[in-house]
């Protein structure tokens with residue numbers, strides 16, 4: 033492959049693609065409620081996701097209270113604990129993180145960053161949000177249904193998920209859960225089509241794939257993965273719904289429940305595990321890849337440096353996306369599968385660590401000798417890197433069959449996945465909100481409140497999840513509401529549990545500060561201007577802030593360069609926007 | 623999970639081919655200026671709806687590949703008892719084939735600007751598709767009358783599930799086809815109408831191919847085929 037530098041043409045040919053005709057809202061309702069503008073839909077998605085995420089946060093407090101002070105909180109029954117745990121896990125992973133990264137940030141950033149006026153199918157995009165909202169409402173409804181929500185664990189393993197021993201198993205809980213997931217997937221598919229086709233088709237002139245900001249790469253790849261992985265969950269949910277409602281036997285072997293044989297016969301619970309984890313593992317990366325992309329952009333912008341190894345970053349995203357489809361069975365080491373399969377999946381799991389490690393190195397190398405501004409987005413990005421390395425290291429342990437078998441289903445696993453897929457992406461969410469809030473609202477978030485929020489959250493989560501590793505190594509199983517007086521448990525575990533609970537409550541309180549800040553700054557925040565971070569990407573070059581309907585002015589921007597021209601030698605400023613025709617590049621004049 | 627892995631390999635091949643044309647090896651930090659030199663890396667000017675439909679068909683195919691994977695995995699158990707397949711399925715397959723053919727004629731007519739033929743073809747496609755759905759319902763009735771109800775055994779449940787899923791996708795398509803029909807009978811040939819006909823046709827061909835594969839799986843041919851492959855390999 034030769035390096036051909038395209039000629040510098042003075043004349044830009046007019047857009048060959050006719051600009052997509054915009055739908056213009058005619059009333060207050062179609063402007064703010066049933067809006068087809070991706071920016072409004074993004075805010076609707078994000079608002080809904082954060083609201084339901086808050087419910088999940090409250091559930092985690094309740095769980096922690098029970099774990100820390102079992103006697104005081106004896107009114108939280110084991111059944112209630114299981115219900116809280118299930119809802120907490122499910123909401124956090126799917127209804128909060130997936131919806132927020134793809135529906136929230138995807139909707140807001142994709143059209144702006146690729147230089148489009150809107151998503152390509154605005155009407156379908158609007159439907160996507162309303163179906164998502166319906167899914168959330170069905171989920172919430174299960175809290176008020178007779179029997180309460182399901183307590184089957186977020187993996188919903190059969191047969192226990194639909195037997196009478198599990199809360200919600202033979203009442204409404206599990207049905208509403210499955211219906212809600214099915215709705216979510218339908219809604220997501222509608223949105224996902226938009227995100228993918230907009231990146232493929234909506235790019236403005238000059239915006240080649242290799243000029244896309246990594247945020248778009250991350251969201252795009254994650255969406256492609258989600259479009260292929262969610263069908264597995266869909267199939268699994270439909271099949272379980274058959275078992276539960278019609279009484280068929282996809283997953284249900286012949287079971288005797290409390291002395292009475294159930295009508296099922298001949299189902300295979302293992303089938304569920306395969307389908308579920310075929311979705312479940314890519315899901316980890318569906319959450320992680322957008323986070324990777326966003327962090328890359330935050331670091332480059334706030335360290336005023338071009339991202340180190342842009343090409344490698346892109347390739348790594350693609351490779352991680354592809355590989356994560358062939359590792360699902362590492363969640364099933366203890367399900368009694370054929371040992372050679374275990375070997376295969378352990379190998380692919382370790383291989384996937386390579387591109388991930390490359391990304392971490394590149395972030396660190398980008399920071400190296402950068403002009404680091406410790407702004408709030410930067411702080412969160414740094415915290416993400418540290419947390420991700422930590423969680424990744426414990427993951428390397430768990431990727432080995434021999435190590436995983438004894439640690440499987442202990443609090444060690446809980447600590448591990450909270451570090452990598454709980455805390456790390458959430459830190460990115462915060463960083464991204466501090467970064468793009470000025471564009472969305474025109475005002476900066478309050479700095480003092482932000483710093484309090486950051487330090488309490490960052491240090492606090494360590495106080496929560498570090499001791500948990502230790503508790504797991506001692507052998508404390510996960511999903512146990514109470515430990516009781518078991519002989520092998522040293523008293524230090526109880527003390528630690530109390531400590532963790534208090535830390536969790538403090539971290540929770542910090543999120544209230546953040547929430548308050550979001551509303552307070554709307555009104556009293558400092559005016560931001562169009563480009564407060566002096567960033568290069570197109571969303572900061574719009575015709576006003578917040579960007580108007582149609583995003584850009586009369587004409588769409590033309591892109592002349594990649595997204596990371598920070599501190600270019602010889603340039604008058606330390607950044608060159610993507611739509612700046614100057615011939616300067618990182619290596620001198622082109 | 624064989625079926626889904628084969629499907630993923632196919633997707634990977636397509637994505638790989640597309641990515642290979644996107645200059646992923648270029649060094650964007652050394653290139654400033656408009657990229658008129660590499661037109662293939664710009665956004666293509668195909669209508670977005672066509673690409674959108676392509677992506678949607680990929681998602682639907684993933685769904686069916688997963689269903690088939692589950693079917694084949696369950697089939698490998700010793701207690702598998704497939705129900706006798708209703709003979710009617712052959713007729714239904716023929717009907718769906720006709721619908722697909724009619725859609726093809728519709729596109730040809732649309733391109734040639736023969737409005738009458740277009741209307742006729744769209745209507746035929748709609749009616750044959752409805753006939754297909756009715757035929758599937760009769761097949762269900764046939765099976766149930768022989769005592770094979772949904773809960774009989776996993777093989778029977780799978781039969782109902784697979785046909786129902788496919789039928790639902792046909793119904794979804796019929797909604798769009800119905801609207802295209804209305805448009806064709808009310809207005810003259812417009813660019814929008816041609817596009818709708820093309821999109822419907824592609825979707826119908828995809829549904830036909832998916833049905834043919836499902837049919838092969840349900841008839842047990844796919845299982846035999848995999849058996850032969852296994853023997854050849856070992």
Ligand code: HEM
Pocket residue numbers: 092093095096117118120121122124125129184185186187446450453454455458496509510511512513536539540
């Ligand atoms: C400060 C924040 C959080 C606290 C205090 C917390 C606490 C907990 C607790 C106590 C459990 C139950 C462990 C057990 O008994 O097995 C749990 C489970 C879980 N959490 Fe969190 N969590 C937090 C944030 C998150 C986030 C952000 C995610 C997003 C990915 C998440 C995902 C999960 C999942 C998937 C489970 C497993 C549920 C199950 O076992 O079915 N958590 N969490």
Ligand SMILES: [Cu+2]
Pocket residue numbers: 312313316359360362363
């Ligand atoms: Cu995994």
